[in-house]
Amino acid sequence: MNQADFSYLVPFIIIAGAPILMMLIITLTKNFRILYGLSLGAMILAFISLFFTGNSIPHHVSSLLVLDQFSVVFMMVIILASLLVTLLSYNYLQYQESEKGEYLIVLFVAVLGSIILVSATHFISFFLGIETLSIALFILIAYRKIHSHAIEAGVKYFVLASVSSAFLLFGMGLIYANTGEMQFEKIAIALHSSGFSTPVLLAGFGMMLVGLGFKLALVPFHTWTPDVYQGAPAPVTAFIATISKGAVMAFLLRFLYELDAIGNKKVILIITIISVLSMFTGNFLALRQQNIKRILAYSSIANLGYLLVTLLTGSDLGIQAAAFYLISYIITTLAAFGVIGLLSGKDYEAENLTDYKGLFWKRPWVVVVFTLALLSLAGIPITSGFMAKFYIVFAGVNANLWLLVVSLILNSVIGLYYYLRIITTLFTPANALKFPVISIPGQLVLFITATGILWLGIFPQWFFELFSGFSGF
């Protein structure tokens, strides 16, 4: 650790320093606007600071963290997404009577965990990152403590996250016991010489997959998702669905590629099964849901299934496809949950499908954004989802993963049905429900996400070029 390292740690320091500063300020004043402004400012500052790391990456900060193109891009995405989540939270914090500032502090802790996760190159930093993230999330999920749903969701997430952490620890322990290394590069070297074949190693690897599977809500570790999505306030759900899953997925990509695990037939088999199961289970369970948050929860399970296809390609194209898909998915999901959150009132979540009847005729612009998001999830042209799915199928066909590509296509068709169900509801004759006026930060989020969806969907060239630098780690 030298002085140069510090300049690379600036984004981490800003994100970690901001909540400490805010805690100090809370003792002086309870003025929410100051805290809110401060947190927005800190996020923007952290985002800008990332541009100044660009000149000499990749750079390893001790053996724990690395700043390479992949991690910098993902840190940018995460910070930008959390900025949007903060903007979305404004609406919801308005109705909150106390502990408004604390929400923002916990949010920062979760962001810190996420950015550590995407740049981790060592078991220790990985575990610190994922635990920081999870613990912050328990608090955020159960934040509306007067709601029984929220408590239920928080406890559910807490229990399962603890179990999954246990799996992760055990898995890491087994790998360490076999290779004597905790740094990914060195594990890869050890694996290279000893091979991947010993059962203990494979068991360790499998346990880590179980743990990560919980975080990503892959089948069969998905059961918590719908309840947590439903119980948590919409901005927090957006956070879990986008930033938390995105960070874990980014880590998984780095981990598998760095260990060259895709070369192993058993690992391929396991991930293939998980991927196909996630697609079908997610989509089938979404078909008959009446609650939009639950539909989106199941849809996210299916989407993570699609993402696993990119892992299995084992090529640079796969990493690029995964990065593009993740970014598209994050923007799209933020738009969808943004709409849900912004339409929710003081003690009321706009989550039933019937609430949305005929919304188009009353709130056309909100519905345009929502429809764009749903079409993007369904993968229809002019939205980012189309390009993202194209990229995955492209990488899949290139790697001859026929089973996965065909089931992805089948599932796109199944998924279409429930996305269309929501869209149809939005455009039916109106009902009399009243929705709150949307605040300025909320409008900003909808505008940014809608622009992002269209931009990625129509002019993706810039992103494709950016990601074409992602090759190997």
Next chain:
Amino acid sequence: MILAYLILILIAGGLIAWLAGKWNKELPRFIALFALFTDLFLTVMIYLQYSNSDTNDWMLVYSASWIPHFGISLYLALDGLSILMLLLTFILGIISVLISWKEIDEHTGFFHFNILWILSGITGVFLSLDLFLFYFFWELMLIPMYFLISIWGHTNRIYASYKFFIYTQASGLIMFLAILVLYFIHGKNTGVYTFSYPELIGTTMSPATAILLMLGFLVAFLVKLPVVPLHNWLPDAHTEAPTAGSLILAGLLLKTGAYGLLRFVIPIFPEASVTFAPFGMLLGVIGILYGAKLAFAQTDLKRLVAYTSVSHMGFVILGVYAFNELAYQGVVMQMIAHAISTGALFILVGQLQERIHTRDINRMGGLWKQVPVMGAIGLIFSMASLGLPGLGNFVAEFLTLMGTFKANVLMTCLASLGLVGATLYSLRILQKVFYGKERTVHVIKDLSLRERMIAGVLIVAIVYLGLLPQQIFNTAKPALAKSLNSINNQSSGGKNEKSGTYNFVPEPVSTNQ
């Protein structure tokens, strides 16, 4: 660049119409008309400029980079076939705006947005020479069509719109997969990774792969066309859609399937197409006969007309797999004539429904006395539908049958039976609706001036096609020759007797142009 403008005008027009709908209910109609007339004017200008040049190549080409990372470009081009389709698109587009003038009075802004975006997707499909771009437009037209059916449709509209969307989307995705595989095969062969159609044409692959990929393309086109086992979405979508929707579905959307066969399937997979030809013709014959039978059995007038489409489109696939110029000219003529005649019948059904609030032909009858003008129009287009000489459909079906006769006598004989079927269902329309006893007494008005003008244009068109089809033949000829050449080149080994016999000299060579 003008080709890109054709699409952009519609896209921008759609957005402006939507915004304008907020201020004024009538304004979107004029904006839509303006956009469509501008496009029609541009297309006619292009047509006048290039129709005399006897080039076999593209009339106009526009190319710009879009996603060079994957070899995707905005590659648009126009030849005789596409210009005919474009003229048809804009004319039917104008008519679909005009017939909705009274029928649609809610949310006019969004309605015209959807109409214009469907048309822009269709225009894109007829112009794209980049397979990715082609697929992009192919999908782009679905969503607005879905809205058109599900918002302004009739009773069972939600079900119909789902069915339409899922059928077309699923088949489209299969085509997309085939496009990607083709892209990679071509890339691995030549080292050039591109979606550009002229480059992909010569791709060499094993026969088995070619068959599989061709089937991938075929699924998408045959669903759109539609061909019998895949036609299930059509009666529902046509019946439940508002009149403008039915008109665009029958007149244009189905034609994109036929266009796809001629433009993409035959040139890219000539050998596989020859292998598939007997099955293709069989599917055509099944479609013709089955469609006619079902049309005859319907009591819902709109559903009846919808099934006649299935029957008429059977001739298209029959002709496509005959691989000779006579048949191909017949196919193109059928695409245009069917769009006009069936479109007119859908308009008529819409007008009837507006007046007597039912589509059940058992509750109609004897309407001629009250609405003679409407009756006369119904007579003309029923006659067109049954293939009366002098009207466009006769030329189309006659040429198709003549062409297929050279290729397969048995299929031609069976397909000819379809003409008898057409006579039966067409006469049934007239008999049940306009003649016979009045079952229920309706007091209704005859057509208004606007409606008469629309019908007048369509009548002139169908008669023109029937009497003076030469212009269409001349325009389409070079484009069709390109498709046929690909078949000729590969089968010059001569395994089937039909190759080498298309020295079709279109009737007296006209000198007045």
